[in-house]
Amino acid sequence: MxxxxxxxxxxxxxxxxxxxxxxxxxxxxxxxxxxxxxxxxxxxxxxxxxxxxxxxxxxxxxxxxxxxxxxxxxxxxxxxxxxxxxxxQCQVPFYVETNMVSSAAKNSLFPLFVVGPDACGRAAVRWIGHGPLCVPNLVHQLQWWAAAFLPEILGDTYRLALHLHQRAIFRMLRSSRAHPQGSGGSSVHKFY
Missing domain, CATH: 3.40.50.720 (NAD(P)-binding Rossmann-like Domain)
Incomplete structure (x- = not known):
């Protein structure tokens, strides 16, 4: 600081x-x-x-x-x-293709839901000054709009399923690093 x-x-x-x-x-x-x-x-x-x-x-x-x-x-x-x-202003993007999400998790999402960082950045700059809260990218705006009509339990269920899927991928990755092929461990698929 x-x-x-x-x-x-x-x-x-x-x-x-x-x-x-x-x-x-x-x-x-x-x-x-x-x-x-x-x-x-x-x-x-x-x-x-x-x-x-x-x-x-x-x-x-x-x-x-x-x-x-x-x-x-x-x-x-x-x-x-x-x-x-x-x-x-608070800008609320949804899924952006960054290192915070594994490649396998990105690939499991519907491709149109994931926005690249450059497109997200350009949209964010265009929205500066347009109210206290915004969802700057059109793809994310559609997701925000659709989420508003879903019962909360469906959104919660979807997010939990997505996180559990990511959890399984991360566990598989950790396991493959701990027991690489050829070290006597079982064959594990790697995700990149």
Whole structure:
């Protein structure tokens, strides 16, 4: 945080994109995860977001500019700072082709549901300044719209099935790394 504050000192920061996140170890039940792994996710996904925003926001208030952020925090910032001429927006993409999702999991999703990072980035830039919450990509907007009509239990069931599928893939990958072919272990298919 000290290095960040030094790096932004004197800079006219107009946009903050909180885009860091980890999901390792992914697709596990809570009782299967080491506490330190969970705390690392909390430190990156929640604590770091808050610290970075707190470090950058004072200068933005002076210059009347603010960051995009996660949903509830963004909405609160939007309400609190709108009167100061600061626009805060939370962008909600769905599946983006990144390293946070394994190749096997990406391939198991309906291909039209997954957007490439460049397309997602271009759509995100076009939506800056258009309200406190947006789903910038058309493919993701359609998913958001469809999800609004589904009973919550169906959405929950789908997400659980998807995560359990990813969990099975990750377990198979871990097993194949622990027992590579030719080391006396059984043959395991590798996913890339």
């Amino acid at each position: 000290r290095r960040l504050r030094e790096a932004i000192e004197g800079l006219d920061v107009g946009v903050l994109v909180n885009n860091a996140g980890v999901n390792k170890p992914g697709a596990l039940y809570l009782h299967e995860v080491e506490v330190e792994s969970l705390m690392r996710m909390v430190r990156v996904n929640l604590q770091a977001l808050t610290e970075v925003t707190a470090a950058v926001l004072p200068g933005m208030v002076q210059r009347r500019r603010a960051p995009s952020y996660v949903a509830v925090f963004s909405k609160n910032l939007y309400v609190e700072y709108k009167s100061k001429g600061i626009d805060v």
